[in-house]
Amino acid sequence: IDRHRLSCRSPQRRTMGSRLGPLVRSSHLISTRLVSDTTPTSASSIPTRLTEIIKPTVFVPPPPADSATELSRESQLMNRRKAIQTAIREKESTSLLPSFEDNFGRKHTYLRIALTEKCNLRCLYCMPAEGIPLTPKPHLLTVDEIVRIVEVFAAHGMDKIRLTGGEPSVRKDFTDIVRRIKAVEGVTQIGVTTNGIAIGKRLQELRDAGLSQMNISLDSLNPEKYMMITRTNGFQKVMETIKNAEGLFDSVKVNVVVMKNVNDMEICDFIEMTKDRNLSVRFIEFMPFGGNKFTLNKFFSYKDMWQMVEQRFGDKIYRLVDTPNDTTKAFRIRGYQGEFGFITSMTEHFCATCNRVRVTADGNLKVCLHGNSEVSLRDVMRSGATDAELSETISKAVKRKKKQHAGVENLQHLKNRPMILIGG
Known part of the structure; x- marks a missing residue:
């Protein structure tokens, strides 16, 4: 040709x-x-x-x-x-339209979009104890606006979409949203980050609609400790959701936010979940966000986690090959079916290969999870902007993305949204 x-x-x-x-x-x-x-x-x-x-x-x-x-x-x-x-x-x-690329040569192919601010849990690291004032419904993105944003990003080569919250499954139209996003040309993967409480009844319909990946939050294998962390009794439902999701989706991951003297002693127990199950357990360093009362006294670093794992499993641990733009240092225990990994956002950040941006439920674009700079795509769309003008707004915001975040010492003093209002 x-x-x-x-x-x-x-x-x-x-x-x-x-x-x-x-x-x-x-x-x-x-x-x-x-x-x-x-x-x-x-x-x-x-x-x-x-x-x-x-x-x-x-x-x-x-x-x-x-x-x-x-x-x-x-x-x-x-x-x-x-x-x-x-x-x-x-x-x-040569894509139809150029990729959204920042000034450091990072091309963005991964969009995380929050569908709601509502959640049926009250996790310590995400939701302030006093709760949060929710954005009035007229100020939230409509389904058509969500799909339009996905279409614009997809036209620029962004093929991986992750739906977050809040808790996405509290929306009655969640399955329909997945189906509409799946129909967008260029979208190849749709994932969800969920707490696993309400979504369990909808697994098959979500798979049929086009959902391919599921990340489920579970911060303790002890029902009482789980209730203390989440302020809700839902441990058994989450365990059932994980079990039923295995084999149904292309990947099922269990996310564990590790906090010192809270659940750090359970790390090896979580790894044992991967012995006979095709699961990926990911240990996430505790991160500072508005209202989550982050202190360094609660911080348990990747180095601390690794020492614990190495002491237990020794030379049976082996490193898996990294994939491009991966945020996880992935490992497997010899003879185990699944894998585990560490998301080291604070101590060994992966900013140099970051390929993702976020859109909040009220339509604000965040080019960095830990930055407090935001641009309202909702206001741009509602002002009558064309897709080309919306693309230009996104491109300018991405160009302003910094080389890396400020580090854990500084981030704990930076004013940022609560995690519940950003999207997990």
């Missing part, structure tokens, strides 16, 4: 990419024939020159042929495979 043709900036180039996707995902199909996307697409939605290059076809088994004919056909198939691969490389190297 002529590389010049595929580098055209026609707004329909994403259609080409979506039609090529199924071909690349199935090497068997590529090696035998070209197939069309099962989703009907009008001819007018594809550039004319591209329709001449890649035409939907219906496969008809060829008649028997002699060896010379077979060699000729094999040569043609090889040339067509090369053409497809060239098209895919062009598609991957």
Whole structure:
């Protein structure tokens, strides 16, 4: 395929990419024939020159042929495979719109969006004991606004979406939101961070709607301590949700916020959960946010956690290969099915490879979890802005993203939202 043709900036180039996707995902199909996307697409939605290059076809088994004919056909198939691969490389190297990139070369491909500020727990590290004033409903994002934001981000190459809260499952329309986001072109993964209390009854419908990943918060394996941390009695429901989610979703992770003299002594017990279960347990350093009464006396560092784990498991621990933009140092115990890891936001931050931004339930864009700078996308949309103007607002905010956060010593004095109002 002529590389010049595929580098055209026609707004329909994403259609080409979506039609090529199924071909690349199935090497068997590529090696035998070209197939069309099962989703009907009008001819007018594809550039004319591209329709001449890649035409939907219906496969008809060829008649028997002699060896010379077979060699000729094999040569043609090889040339067509090369053409497809060239098209895919062009598609991957040049998105429809440029990525949201900051001044340090970090391209952002991961959007975390809070669906609500409401939660059915009152966790010590997230919700102030006195509660919080909720944003009036008219000031929260509507479902259409949520989907529009996802569409704009996806057009710039942001393919991974995580839905947070509050607790996302308290929304009656949660499943419908997942379904609508899944329908957005370019979105490849949808995950949720949940406390596991109410979501347990909706696991299958959420999977059917397009949810692929589930992170479940569980800070103690002791029911009484769990109630002390969350100020709610829901331990058994969470354990049932974890069990039922295994095997249903592509990944199930258990998030544990570790606090000194609260649950630090349970770290090895959590790792034992991975012995016969395909779970990923992640230990998160306690982080300072508004109203969570963070003190260094409660802080239990990655180094402290590691010493505890190493003392228990020794040379049976081995490191797993990091994936690009990963926030977790991942490990496995030899002979265990699952894995565990550490999110070291405070002591060994991963700012240099950060590829994520957040949108709060009231529509504010936060380019850094630990920064207090925000831009209202809600106000921009409600002022009548076009998608191009919304994109420009996002791009400018991302450009202002700092190289790294201020560090635990300074963050504890920085005024920031409570975690419940940011989105876990």
